Amino acid sequence: MSNSINIIKAIFVKDIINELRSKQTFASMVVLSIIIAWIFRLASSGVESAMAAAVIMVSVVFSSILCCERSFVVEHDEGCIDGLLSASADRGNIYIGKLLFNVTMLCIFDCVMVPVVCVCFNLTPAGNLLKLIVILLLVNIGVSAVGTLLGSIVMSIKSRSSVLSILIMALIMPMMIPAISGLLMVFSAGADGGMFSAGQSFSEIAGMMAAYDAIFVTVCWLVFGFTVD
């Protein structure tokens, strides 16, 4: 058990140090999200909670694609993946280490992106801050769980960026529906949002997202070994 924790910690710390040195991925994620928020703001007329929810989700999805692709491409291009695999580390532990790194990156990214979106769309989610944090955390875990596995699947493909974006977007659709519904609740203070049916409680939405996260983390952890061996 302690050996597994040590391996996970070593991979996580290595990736964090690598990112702190280059700052390449995080900078791209932040700039991309600001551009997305700005473009959507041009198309809106002021306070639009529905559009803000869409901007947050689009930013998280595109940034997660950058993050998950980079986390394995670096290993593949520099030949480090062979070192990782020959170090007799359990494949599942490599997956968990990478997953933790991607979730951490997305959480830090959210801390920058959400205030930018709130400023752009004149929103104040202060009363529902806890709900907002819960939704973003669940989205980050779900997107990273799928993205980390898919990142390892596409690392040997030449046109990996385009393939990865298609694969991630197709798989996280079920997560996006409750996430946007929850964000609409947060930004419109519990009011029902357009195409979503009324009567859904926040705990039901969070429960659905938590179930998605739990199942996908488990399934991806189980099958990860097949993608790198």
Place this chain on the structure above:
Amino acid sequence: MRVTVLIISFVLMIASGVIAFTKGAIEPVVRNIVYIHVPASICSLVCFGGLFVFSIMYLIKKKPVFDYLGAASAEVAFVFATVLNITGMIFAKAEWGLWWTPSMRLISSAILWFLAAAYLILRSSFNEQGNKANLCAVFGIIAFVDVPFVYISARLMRDIHRPSFSFDSSWQSAALGLAIVATIMLASALIWMRADIEKLNKRLN
């Protein structure tokens, strides 16, 4: 054998069509699309199930035949998901005046199509064989795990889709039943043939 299955499926399809257009016709006429739409919907789910089973079998047994069958299932699932969405859109335009609207079942069937398309794009992206079969099998498994979530999460949306079709006569039920059986047989024959073509392709290369 597969030719026999194909012939039987065509005979059943013709029988279903004859019943549907004589004793089992539904009014207004656009609603007769149900005889194509419902079998295509069931068949695309069955093919997704096939992709899941063959992917697991490949990862366990490592026999190339399961990889071919998985790829063939995904292709056939894509074809039926396309038919499902197109017939659904025609029906939606005639009944509700819209080609598409975000509702539970429409989103579910669109995501089925996206997943099948994503699998085929992934499969065609590999330049060399290498780990291709393994990676595609892994994606096939998580794509199938995604399907129940599509249905559960889509419950959050307002639904204008008909919950189920109520038939006036047993002829209509018989026509639909025959169409479903015929389509599943057609899908099986297509998967079989496509897997054989994939095997021959591999031998040629």
